[in-house]
Amino acid sequence: MSFDEWVCFGIPEEIIQQASSWIAELDAGNISASRQAVFLHWLDENPQNRWAFEELSEAWAKTSVLTDIETQIETPQVVPFSRQSVLSNTNPTSIQTNKDWLHFGAIALIIIGLIFANI
Amino acid sequence: MKSSTKPEDICLSAVIEKTSKPLKKALASLVPEAEIEEILQDSYLQLHLTARRESIANPVAFVHRTARNLAINRLRQKKTSERFVESHFANPEVNDQSEFKRLSLIREQQVLIDAINQLPPICRQVFVMRKLHGYSHKDISQRLSISTKTVENHLAKAIVKCRDYFVKQGADIGLISSAIEAA
Numbered sequence: 001m002s003f004d005e006w007v008c009f010g011i012p013e014e015i016i017q018q019a020s021s022w023i024a025e026l027d028a029g030n031i032s033a034s035r036q037a038v039f040l041h042w043l044d045e046n047p048q049n050r051w052a053f054e055e056l057s058e059a060w061a062k063t064s065v066l067t068d069i070e071t072q073i074e075t076p077q078v079v080p081f082s083r084q085s086v087l088s089n090t091n092p093t094s095i096q097t098n099k100d101w102l103h104f105g106a107i108a109l110i111i112i113g114l115i116f117a118n119i
Numbered sequence: 120m121k122s123s124t125k126p127e128d129i130c131l132s133a134v135i136e137k138t139s140k141p142l143k144k145a146l147a148s149l150v151p152e153a154e155i156e157e158i159l160q161d162s163y164l165q166l167h168l169t170a171r172r173e174s175i176a177n178p179v180a181f182v183h184r185t186a187r188n189l190a191i192n193r194l195r196q197k198k199t200s201e202r203f204v205e206s207h208f209a210n211p212e213v214n215d216q217s218e219f220k221r222l223s224l225i226r227e228q229q230v231l232i233d234a235i236n237q238l239p240p241i242c243r244q245v246f247v248m249r250k251l252h253g254y255s256h257k258d259i260s261q262r263l264s265i266s267t268k269t270v271e272n273h274l275a276k277a278i279v280k281c282r283d284y285f286v287k288q289g290a291d292i293g294l295i296s297s298a299i300e301a302a
């Protein structure tokens with residue numbers, strides 16, 4: 001499982017949130033025996049619980065190997081859009097820009113015309 | 120020498136008894152009804168075959184996991200034809216497998232960076248302190264003057280939000296590939 005759309009695919013939001021809470025609680029590393037029993041019971045209660053927990057745990061574990069990308073986090077220049085949304089927006093934006101320039105050009109011509117008419 | 124009731128058979132029927140009903144219910148949200156039975160049979164078969172080679176600590180977990188993988192593989196395959204068009208257009212020069220793998224790794228890492236960057240500031244800071252700097256929950260709570268429970272809540276929120284972001288990314292790719300196919 002990787003960082004893709006299949007992580008927790010088809011699993012209800014509520015279960016995803018429960019699984020995330022368990023990962024965070026286990027990550028603290030000081031879970032009591034009674035809480036651990038509750039956790040194991042939750043895990044076996046429903047196949048979807050285990051699916052959500054295992055898939056999110058794997059993604060969570062994978063993020064530990066990210067130290068080399070630290071410079072790319074929390075810096076303003078990395079925050080912008082994904083490549084996909086830039087790609088899908090390219091055409092409408094450039095057409096829009098051209099229209100804006102047309103309007104601007106037309107108004108400029110009218111103004112120039114008025115100036116010359118007055119002269 | 121082989122008796123008619125081998126230990127793994129007994130184990131298998133107990134596992135089937137315990138798992139088939141909840142699995143059917145859970146699989147119903149993933150695949151069409153006609154495929155559920157097939158996936159179940161395949162999962163039990165894999166359990167049976169694997170159990171002959173090695174001991175399986177938790178057969179129920181094994182079956183759950185296998186069924187999920189089989190279902191997701193089917194869903195993935197259904198999307199492959201759309202995705203092929205997209206990847207072919209995106210990387211026409213990529214021929215060898217290792218180069219393709221390298222590019223997917225870079226892409227995967229980029230998605231993760233973007234996912235982390237879209238987290239709310241405090242949530243992102245807690246996440247970075249924990250996962251990149253390796254601070255304990257207690258250290259983080261002291262440095263940010265918040266409770267350890269709040270640290271936990273921020274981390275849980277970060278996991279949910281990153282996952283939401285992966286899903287959104289996947290949907291974007293799907294839209295582009297169907298747009299290319301329609302063109």
